Amino acid sequence: MDNRDQGKEGVMNDGKTKSAAGLYTRVDLDEVLYTDNFSVRKNCIGCGKCSRICPAEAIKMKDEHPVWIKETCLMCFGCLRLCPTAAIRYGDIEQSKCAIAKVS
Structure with missing residues (x-):
């Protein structure tokens, strides 16, 4: 080959x-793909932006909070980076510490 x-x-x-x-x-x-490490803080406003920007459609809104679907999540962290209230965390990683810079 x-x-x-x-x-x-x-x-x-x-x-x-x-x-x-x-x-x-x-x-x-x-x-x-450890989607169990995603968490949402109380300052989530339920806007659904994370769900809308997910390229894999791996985030569904349940009771106005995001829920990740392991089988389809690409771990791109777009949800974490683009959350308008920085409410999404992945383990100890939060928006201000995300290794992938937020692009404006």
Whole structure:
């Protein structure tokens, strides 16, 4: 198999599929999607912006608060970065400490 085929088909490594560049595929992501670590503070205003901006449609509003769906969440943290009241946290990570800068 040459490099072009590896990039298209992925490389098997210990039963995990990775691209030739070593990027994670959906198979690997299933092992790191810990949506239970998301939490919402009391200052959530129930605006639903997090749900609307989610590229995977992995956030549903329940009783005016976001709920994450593990099977579809991409862990992009767009919800955390764009929450207008900074109410969303992921473990110890909050908007002001998010490694991915907020772009205006």
